[in-house]
Amino acid sequence: MSKLLIVGTVAFDAIETPFGKTDKILGGAGTYIGLSASQFDIESAVVSAVGEDFPQEYLDLMSERNIDISGIEVVKGGKTFFWSGKYHNDLNSRDTLDTQLNVLADFQPVVPENFKSPDIVMLGNLHPLVQLSVLEQLERPKLVVLDTMNFWMDNTWEDLMKVISKVDALTINDEEARQLTGEYSLVKAARKIADMGPKYVVIKKGEHGALLFNNDRIFFAPALPLEEVFDPTGAGDTFAGGFTGYLAHTEDISFSNMKNAVIYGSNLASFCVEKFGTERMQTLTKEEVHQRLEDFKALTQFQIKLT
Template sequence: MSLLVIGSVAFDALETPFGKTDKIIGGAATYISLSASYSTKPVNLVAVVGGDFPQSDILTLEEHGVDTEGLQIKADEKSFFWSGKYNKDLNSRETITTELNVLGSFDPLIPDAYQNCKYLMLGNLAPQVQRLVIQRLVNRPKLIVLDTMNFWMDIAAEELLATIEMVDVLSINDEEARQLSGEYSLVKAARKILAFGPKFLIIKKGEHGALLFHKNKMFYAPALPLEEVFDPTGAGDTFAGGLIGYIAATDDCSFENMKRAVIHGSAMASFCVEKFGTERLLNLTQEEIEAREAMFEELVKVQPAAVVESVR
């Protein structure tokens, strides 16, 4: 089913305890689109880059089933650029440089061919820009997923709440859930956030997995212990792309299918962290993905217990 992805396409420069890179392709929409492309095609992309963005990187996206009609190219401007350095545990990072460039004035223009999309993934952007996308669509998509971050909670809380009210699924991490709700308990936080409007809430916990909430239901997906983790930069966006791609492919927004989508998204994210940037997402096979999903399922699989008579 048709999928529309909004977000940043950018340059990243990364340093982790395992190495460093110069400018490589990054951005939320890049990771989301590549991840989703393994489940559904085409992935319709709306984003903006500068004249410095290589045509070869655009071609790479297109070769993976990403439709770039909605990718604006501002020839006389520079692309969004972020550089950062991760600490030894990879759970925290230091931002070295942030250059908004073209992203600072991004006006998301929706091509006519994208207007009837059934699924919409709003990658991390200013909440007023995310809301503008929803308002510019002639027909409301069947499912709208929103990703955001604590930066917008700090400087645009009212705008963010107004946008959250319009979506079906909110995807944030545990720190952001606590900040948004004012509750330390993630169960209490989920109850309060769901009252803001979304039908589903996903709370990402990094190396500790992810929680899915819907009404009075809850699901926990573990994280897969990996032998090697090189770069967690795009893991959250890769998770979101896997999630929305799976839902679009199955065209099923039930809680049970959302649980399967969370497992699929977690599997995709586990691939992403194995190499720098998008490298691992460029050469996956369906066999690898299915095998990785099976590993996730095995983590929580329990055989029925034998009946044990109580001893009095």
Template sequence: MSILVVGSVAFDSVQTPFGRVEEVLGGSGTYFSTSASFFADINLVAVVGEDFPQRHLDFLRARNVNLEGVKVVPGETFRWKGEYGYDLNEAKTLDTRLNVFENFKPILPESYRDADFVFLGNIDPELQSQVLDQVRHPELVVCDTMNFWISGRREALLKTLTRVDILMINEAEARQLAEEANLVKAAQSILSMGPKTVVIKRGEYGALMFSEHTIFAAPAYPLETVFDPTGAGDTFAGGFMGYLAANRNFGDGSIRQAIIFGSVMASFVVENFSLDRLRDLEYRDIEERFRRFKLLTEFEGL
């Protein structure tokens, strides 16, 4: 039982009101893989440059992430630089250098093509479709996207969404994609585009899940210390999909629990910069925070 993930592996330079880091490990594929690896084995497809340190590859391998699909090519690794103010829900991008990621063409190793679970990270929707062309019979396909693709590659994105079971998207992107201000109406519109379920990430305000007959709302876990929200959405996705893959149950109740596990993982990663909080995390910590999370919303019925 493993998850195929296609996404970026990058160096991030981040400044928040609580500190600053330079050239630390980042990227959507990295955050997702590290988070999901607490629940399942991971097959990662990505590209890095010759400047990518061996210690980062060793870290991923130690997390049971299969790197057969990670290609090292001449050039420099993708780099992103950004900063946050006290509103940690929104990052200001200062610099983006795609470098080797600009010409990334995901080619799946033969051993990856029978994947049961596929996560399509935030890449060009045409590349996302090309990945699905290479997978034989996936049980569950989860997709992420962003405003850049919604505005610039809308038709390609709409074609990809017809092949997706679950779409993960933030509030602003949901409104943009649906061209609808009301989130409930936006979700209903997105469901008509193909996905069976839409999960709307709301940062410090939690997450909403919509399916044909169900709406589920979950808060974010209240934290005293938040250092860096970079990668929180991909970490959420990793916990969410990791739980579903581990249980092989995609019913409404399981998806609700997966949202809580995703929120738990996101609550850990923001407590330090980069992936540093996840490096010393143990599964019993995840279970304990899940129990505390459950208590947040328990109440007696009428």
């Protein structure tokens, strides 16, 4: 069974959307990636840190889904990373109201012994130096995928460039790809990112789907058109978890299988946004995912007659 090592925040989120508002709920890139990847028959582990205020039931929730949590350090006397944000009416943009790094401010990650030779690594949103430190503890995996955010471009540019140069694939949203490269055209942006290191570039466009680039090849996975997006939080991380989880499960990192992986990522993300936070991902079954794959086929596959 393939091993997927996940790095990312495990956190509290407080979210406000046009549909409602939550108190502190379970969130964080590592959490969403882990829950998403747990849809596949793989071994996965999350490396992160939380404070003493983090409820045991949240950790149990991950354990019950066969996610190895021995790499999640519980810091004595520490407080868990907290993010709060408010979405605008169109749900395509949001304001960050508060970010408290807390125990992640000076986090020294320790990769569990049994995950030091993972097949695939998913470096989710966290300080680039934490991502680098994890890579340095590993034997070279078959595939290293990085996700990052504008925050690290603004504050830790050089560290970010270092980690980008060491990974095989980058997943990033469209606005961030433009910020990273100074290119408006996503085709040009993807080429510039490839020049920084990653052979594979996935640009996530939210409700407009995701583009996968490799050399001159491009593949496009649409987002499923939904009646209502309830809460977009975690959709990008859920996508990344689906992408890497599928690749780990199928043990095939060819470009043609990466096409399937972005479809799977898009599929899982389409569930994530149906409820607040991780709620939908906690109840999601393999049967529901398979059924929605049929929707993705109907949405995109055609048999054209030449004219």
